Amino acid sequence: MREHLIERARKVAEMASSYRDFKVGCAILVWRPEGQTTLDHYSILTAANVKPRPDGPKACAEQTVVCYAMSNGWTRVIAMAVAGEPQADEKSGLTPPTLHPCWLCRTLLKSLPIVSDDTIVLTAHNHAGTVEDHTFKEVLEIHGE
Ligand SMILES: [Zn+2]
Numbered sequence: 001m002r003e004h005l006i007e008r009a010r011k012v013a014e015m016a017s018s019y020r021d022f023k024v025g026c027a028i029l030v031w032r033p034e035g036q037t038t039l040d041h042y043s044i045l046t047a048a049n050v051k052p053r054p055d056g057p058k059a060c061a062e063q064t065v066v067c068y069a070m071s072n073g074w075t076r077v078i079a080m081a082v083a084g085e086p087q088a089d090e091k092s093g094l095t096p097p098t099l100h101p102c103w104l105c106r107t108l109l110k111s112l113p114i115v116s117d118d119t120i121v122l123t124a125h126n127h128a129g130t131v132e133d134h135t136f137k138e139v140l141e142i143h144g145e
Contacts, residue, residue: 005029005044005081006124006131012046012061013083013126023126024049024084024099026061030074030114042078045069049084062105070114079120080136086125092143097130098123100139110140 005027013025027046034041047065051058062082069077084099091103100123101109109115117137124131134142 001029001079002081002120002122002131002133005079006083006122008044008046009061009081009083009122009124010126012048014048016048016061017050017052019052019054022049022051022085022087024061024082025126026065026083027081028065028069028077029079030069031076031078032074043074045074060102060105062101063108066109066112066114070112075114077115077119079122080115081122081124083124083126089143092145094143096123096132096142098125098132100132100143103143106140106143106145109136110145 008027009025013023016023025048027044030043030045032041045065047061049061082099086099088095115136119136121134121136121139122131
């Protein structure tokens with residue numbers, strides 16, 4: 001499942017809209033309880049980042065897909081895979097071996113009940129190479145949050 005999520009994140013990253021060709025994809029494994037719906041209790045949802053102008057707002061892949069999940073009745077993110085090229089974190093200044101969710105994403109995600117300390121966060125390059133496997137809590141700790 002981990003590899004499948006990473007592959008889905010890499011694939012959807014190709015749909016990114018970025019003025020500087022910075023392509024990020026996010027795939028999440030989500031769950032919702034029985035009884036709420038006749039539909040499946042698990043699903044994989046995906047989104048890519050959108051930042052068409054250097055002087056305009058951005059919509060990160062992680063925020064887009066998690067907000068979509070909440071809007072559609074999903075109540076828990078079990079795991080999240082993020083694919084992109086690593087860059088320095090704007091807040092912590094660290095450059096992890098893979099691209100971590102940015103400070104805005106981390107701040108939003110940690111305030112949402114759908115994401116928990118033990119949500120698995122897999123981060124990977126767009127095509128191949130290092131994959132990091134953390135919990136969401138560990139990602140926050142890496143960036144001193
Ligand atoms: Zn972000």
